[in-house]
Amino acid sequence: MxxxxxxxxxxxxxxxxxxxxxxxxxxxxxxxxxxxNSYHYDTVNLHELSAGNIKREDICIEIKDILAETVNFVQxxxxxxxxxxxxxxxxxxxxxxxxxxxxxxxxxQTFGIEGMLENALPITDVNAAEKIFYRLESNFKKYAESEEKDIKDISVVVGGTGLAGIEFLAELVETRKELCNKYGIDEKLVKIYGLDAAPVLLPMFDKAYSDYARKFLEDRGIEIILGAGIKGATSDRFVVEIDGERRELLASTLVWTAGVxxxxxxxxxxxxxxxxxxxxxxxxxxxxxxxxxxxxxxxxxxxxxxxxxxxxxxxxxxxxxxxxxxxxxxxxxxxxxxxxxxxxxRGVVCSLGSKDAIASAMGLKYKGFLAAKTKKAIEAKAINECTNIKTAIRNQRIF
Ligand SMILES: Cc1cc2nc3c(=O)[nH]c(=O)nc-3n(C[C@H](O)[C@H](O)[C@H](O)COP(=O)(O)OP(=O)(O)OC[C@H]3O[C@@H](n4cnc5c(N)ncnc54)[C@H](O)[C@@H]3O)c2cc1C
Missing domain, CATH: 3.50.50.60 (FAD/NAD(P)-binding domain)
Known part of the structure; x- marks a missing residue:
């Protein structure tokens, strides 16, 4: 055998x-x-966990629950x-x-950018994702409780505006609302930036759709800065070069999604x-x-x-x-x-929170609620391919 x-x-x-x-x-x-680990996690949902909009148990499946007895599992x-x-x-x-x-x-992967590994949080697995939300929440709490009110504590900078970066930034719209409500902070004071060295946003989509994603974020007060070469990171800032000029973006929560x-x-x-x-x-x-x-x-x-x-x-x-x-x-x-x-x-879908998305799938291009539902269906399909239909339906909350 x-x-x-x-x-x-x-x-x-x-x-x-x-x-x-x-x-x-x-x-x-x-x-x-x-x-x-004793569990499988749905990597494609880690941005939601990082933003605190879902819980660990929503995307983790215990391996023993899906394994035939005849398979030997070594954790x-x-x-x-x-x-x-x-x-x-x-x-x-x-x-x-x-x-x-x-x-x-x-x-x-941080491409040797000085200080990136030590200071910015990556979205790599469930523990890393939970750490991001923990950092976010504790910084908002610190702001609310401190007398100095350091704006850095309610600022977030995300390095990388690829699929994972944009999906995470869009999730932050909901997170900002929740945390501001919880800690009595004026939402308008919160600063969120998405940076990328690339000159074009989401090049896998037609421009009209990537423009839609950008507008979605900018309408909600999230600033997208393209052509920004990230040169370094310290505990409270990214150092970037834009059009040959050095700029510092300050935030107590720094997230890195630009390389794997x-x-x-x-x-x-x-x-x-x-x-x-x-x-x-x-x-x-x-x-x-x-x-x-x-x-x-x-x-x-x-x-x-x-x-x-x-x-x-x-x-x-x-x-x-x-x-x-x-x-x-x-x-x-x-x-x-x-x-x-x-x-x-079969195409690609970029979620913009739970109710909006842009899609280029099965030869069709579309956006909005239907695209958001397509994303959930694709996620459910992937879970079914890995496990079984029951687990897929339960985990993706599509009904
Ligand atoms: C935020 C985010 C959003 C994404 N969105 C999409 C999307 O919408 N659509 C899409 O198609 N792709 C998306 N991706 C990419 C996709 O998640 C990955 O391409 C996919 O997870 C790769 O699958 P894999 O089986 O190679 O590895 P993984 O799914 O990462 O699984 C690897 C497994 O190996 C285990 N492991 C690792 N090292 C060891 C070790 N040394 N010993 C034992 N076990 C180990 C891990 O714990 C894990 O269980 C996204 C990724 C991220 C981060």
Missing amino acids: KNVVILGAGYGGLTALKGLKKVIKEGKVKVTLVNK DEVIKIDTDKKIVYTKQQELDYDLLVVGLGFET KGSRIMDATFPELSKNGRLVTTQQLTVPGLEDIYIVGDCAAFIEEGQERPYPTTAQIACQMGTYTAKHIVNRLEGNSTPNFKYIN
């Missing part, structure tokens, strides 16, 4: 596991899932993979594998193949020269034949990679070949 080890219970890892359900039941493979942190000996080392255990699926997700890279385990395991935690896979999602190792999700850089650049890392592609990998493994067990991985891009 083949021994399959899956690393990471994110979108990539769990869809791979789900795709192996039948062969696990038939006793054709023994599967071990390794994850550092531990992967620290090393020895590809010669075919052993995964966790903090507590050594796990042999015949086939390995690596889906260890992403980490923050794949897991550090990737560069350590594949020093010659992996860069920034991502490895260019074969067309069948395996490691070049190591056909027993599959890479899925944010650790994979998949460049389709005939193209030059990898697809962006998303939950959407992570799910498709996990499903493909499971099929590949099943075919392999049965001695069959598998056609190359083909990514089907």
